[in-house]
Amino acid sequence: MANLEKDDRFKKDSSKWEHFLNIWKQPLPEIGMTAREAVWKKNKSVLWYYPPVEKKYNVPIFLIYSLVNKPTILDLAPGESIIEALVNEGFQVYLLDFGIPGYEDSGTSIDDYLTDYIEKGVQRALRHSKALEITVMGFCLGGTLAAMYTAIADEPVKNLILSVTPIDFSGMPTFDQWAAEIKKGNVNFDELIDVYGTVPADFIQAGIRLTTSPLYFSHYLSLLNKADDKAYVERWRRFNTWSNGHIPFAGAALKQLMEDLGRKNKLVNGGLNIKGRSGDLQNITANLLVTCSMHDRLVPEEMIRPVMDLVSSRDKKYQLLDAGHATMTETGGLPPYLKKWLPKRSDPVK
Amino acid sequence: MPNKSRKDPYQKLKLLGSKKEQQMNQKIQELLNKKEYIQSAAQHSQVIAHKVKKIQDSVEKLSVPFNIPTKKDVANVAKLSIQIEEKIDDMDEKLFYLINEIEELKQKTKKGKNTGDSPYDNTSTARNNRASSNRPYAAKRVNEKKKKVSSLFIAYLRDSLQNPKNPSSKLGERQWQI
Numbered sequence: 001m002a003n004l005e006k007d008d009r010f011k012k013d014s015s016k017w018e019h020f021l022n023i024w025k026q027p028l029p030e031i032g033m034t035a036r037e038a039v040w041k042k043n044k045s046v047l048w049y050y051p052p053v054e055k056k057y058n059v060p061i062f063l064i065y066s067l068v069n070k071p072t073i074l075d076l077a078p079g080e081s082i083i084e085a086l087v088n089e090g091f092q093v094y095l096l097d098f099g100i101p102g103y104e105d106s107g108t109s110i111d112d113y114l115t116d117y118i119e120k121g122v123q124r125a126l127r128h129s130k131a132l133e134i135t136v137m138g139f140c141l142g143g144t145l146a147a148m149y150t151a152i153a154d155e156p157v158k159n160l161i162l163s164v165t166p167i168d169f170s171g172m173p174t175f176d177q178w179a180a181e182i183k184k185g186n187v188n189f190d191e192l193i194d195v196y197g198t199v200p201a202d203f204i205q206a207g208i209r210l211t212t213s214p215l216y217f218s219h220y221l222s223l224l225n226k227a228d229d230k231a232y233v234e235r236w237r238r239f240n241t242w243s244n245g246h247i248p249f250a251g252a253a254l255k256q257l258m259e260d261l262g263r264k265n266k267l268v269n270g271g272l273n274i275k276g277r278s279g280d281l282q283n284i285t286a287n288l289l290v291t292c293s294m295h296d297r298l299v300p301e302e303m304i305r306p307v308m309d310l311v312s313s314r315d316k317k318y319q320l321l322d323a324g325h326a327t328m329t330e331t332g333g334l335p336p337y338l339k340k341w342l343p344k345r346s347d348p349v350k
Numbered sequence: 351m352p353n354k355s356r357k358d359p360y361q362k363l364k365l366l367g368s369k370k371e372q373q374m375n376q377k378i379q380e381l382l383n384k385k386e387y388i389q390s391a392a393q394h395s396q397v398i399a400h401k402v403k404k405i406q407d408s409v410e411k412l413s414v415p416f417n418i419p420t421k422k423d424v425a426n427v428a429k430l431s432i433q434i435e436e437k438i439d440d441m442d443e444k445l446f447y448l449i450n451e452i453e454e455l456k457q458k459t460k461k462g463k464n465t466g467d468s469p470y471d472n473t474s475t476a477r478n479n480r481a482s483s484n485r486p487y488a489a490k491r492v493n494e495k496k497k498k499v500s501s502l503f504i505a506y507l508r509d510s511l512q513n514p515k516n517p518s519s520k521l522g523e524r525q526w527q528i
Contacts, residue, residue, distance in 0.1 A: 042436075104425035175379070176383065181389075187388055187392040191400075215375055215378065217367065225363070
């Protein structure tokens with residue numbers, strides 16, 4: 001009896017190895033299957049529209065993703081897509097995909113991203129949806145941009161949702177010495193950024209890896225552990241494709257981020273000026289939902305929480321999640337806290 | 351269930367691997383988070399920047415006799431196309447607002463015709479519509495005046511053509527005051 005059990009386990013174990021070794025011979029599973037159409041294009045940016053299954057709300061959602069990676073994580077696959085969850089709930093969804101910047105975009109600053117892409121994109125979304133108000137939702141650095149945009153917006157932003165969004169750059173828990181030296185002006189990478197124009201994707205990936213996991217192999221052990229689970233393997237591969245899909249960063253934008261946020265922490269200390277307009281977070285009056293993930297090593301709570309005291313919004317909620325940096329967008333349906341918060345603030349269709 | 355996971359070597363390997371990864375990462379991060387290392391990285395970055403800049407300048411110089419485009423040339427062409435795209439985008443926006451305005455006006459006019467009294471419509475058509483529908487008597491008088499002026503003007507023209515030097519029918523002030 002004991003021998004039979006051992007035999008079974010041996011077979012199962014070897015089958016996991018076989019599966020693990022075979023994974024790399026299989027083509028990559030498809031990513032981003034929710035139906036969409038491009039409603040506006042500018043330079044490399046595309047404004048995607050995801051029509052709802054059945055329109056239930058008059059306030060559409062405008063998604064802004066980070067500048068360091070592709071927004072594929074928002075729509076990995078059926079059942080693993082926040083966009084799919086939103087359209088199934090009856091929301092009109094717009095996603096501003098910034099595309100991959102080239103050498104010619106080296107002069108694109110954060111101000112340009114805000115006024116030439118995000119602001120125009122929101123106007124286009126309002127024009128396309130014929131809506132009177134809009135919800136702006138930003139992820140990670142996209143959330144920082146969303147907050148900055150909402151502070152200067154003339155457009156009617158009804159709700160602002162900031163997901164794992166860094167706002168306070170006064171301290172970086174893991175690299176506090178680096179943060180201190182950058183603030184003092186002892187470390188300056190501007191010259192290096194200038195010669196490259198756009199910072200290569202590999203540099204961006206290395207920088208993020210250094211902050212989170214300089215050595216990163218445990219995910220392969222997770223894959224080996226579940227190599228015989230087809231659904232898990234496909235999901236792992238999609239996620240891995242996204243997590244390795246960093247994109248170059250426009251030099252002027254990176255320099256501005258390092259100066260305005262890294263050195264001067266202007267979102268907290270004030271004094272942020274975006275093409276002559278005050279980017280003070282006090283200008284924000286939209287209903288605010290802020291989410292923070294407990295196990296997020298890239299954007300810890302101390303970088304997120306201060307936004308709650310900086311805005312003028314009367315209706316504001318802070319949600320701490322038992323999750324990692326990207327967990328929220330890969331859990332399938334709409335997360336319960338979002339399902340509870342968003343619909344009643346989105347003017348349901350009567 | 352816990353016994354099963356304890357026995358599973360893959361599960362064990364995963365847990366052990368994650369733990370070791372975390373420990374090693376912490377060590378690496380502590381090592382990198384030191385003033386000496388930061389200063390050294392800052393200096394090296396400047397040296398690298400100077401060297402890369404020198405190479406780029408040399409390539410730019412060489413591109414002239416070799417008659418080959420550099421990355422900057424290609425970027426300049428791309429920037430031109432971006433500028434054109436921006437201009438088209440601006441025109442598209444203006445056109446959109448113009449079309450919107452026209453549509454709004456059309457709708458208002460239509461509304462005025464249908465109801466004869468749109469409070470926001472001040473176009474001549476709407477005014478006439480309102481006049482004819484709400485004040486038929488006034489409208490009738492206006493039409494009569496128009497007819498009278500036309501007939502007088504036609505009579506004057508005919509007379510002038512027949513006798514250009516001395517037209518018999520004179521359009522006096524009294525006649526015009528209708």
